[in-house]
Structures are given as structure tokens and as C-alpha cells.
Amino acid sequence: MNAFLQWTATLLTIVAASTIAAHISQKATGIAFVVFTISSLLWIGFATMENDHGLLVTNIALTGINLLGVYRYLIRKKPA
Numbered sequence: 238m239n240a241f242l243q244w245t246a247t248l249l250t251i252v253a254a255s256t257i258a259a260h261i262s263q264k265a266t267g268i269a270f271v272v273f274t275i276s277s278l279l280w281i282g283f284a285t286m287e288n289d290h291g292l293l294v295t296n297i298a299l300t301g302i303n304l305l306g307v308y309r310y311l312i313r314k315k316p317a
Contacts, residue, residue: 242283249276257306267310274303 249272256269275301284293 239283239286246276246283247251247271249279263310263313264285267307270303270306270310274300274307308310 252274253269253276256272257266260266277296280296281293281300284290285295
């Protein structure tokens with residue numbers, strides 16, 4: 238189970254980071270932040286199982302940052 242979480246989180250992190258770096262469109266970037274959020278949650282699960290406090294704290298913070306990205310790119314209305 239730990240290996241599955243670790244490798245799934247790794248692949249999702251790479252896909253999300255690549256998509257954000259490419260900035261294909263605002264919607265694609267927003268979706269990448271959703272993927273990043275999922276990967277952060279998987280990393281939190283993995284860190285909890287492995288008792289890795291540094292990884293846990295990092296991904297709790299990254300989950301908040303990723304949710305800000307989801308809000309900014311997918312939810313927030315642009316000012317007129």
C-alpha cells in the first residue's frame with residue numbers, strides 16, 4: 238500500500254508540475270492544481286504511514302497552496 242501511494246503521488250506530482258509549467262490555458266492550470274491537491278493528499282497519507290513529519294508538514298502546507306491555485310484558476314471570477 239505504501240509503495241502504491243508513493244508512486245501514485247510521485248506521478249501525479251510530475252504531471253501537475255509539468256502542466257502548470259506549460260501553462261497551456263487557465264483551465265488546464267486549474268485542473269493541474271486539482272491534481273496537485275490530490276497528490277498532496279496522497280503524500281499526507283504516505284507520510285502518516287511512514288511517520289515522516291517533514292513530508293507531512295510540507296504537504297499540509299502544499300495542500301493549502303494548491304487549494305489557493307484551484308480557487309484562483311477555476312473558481313474566482315475575474316474582475317470586469
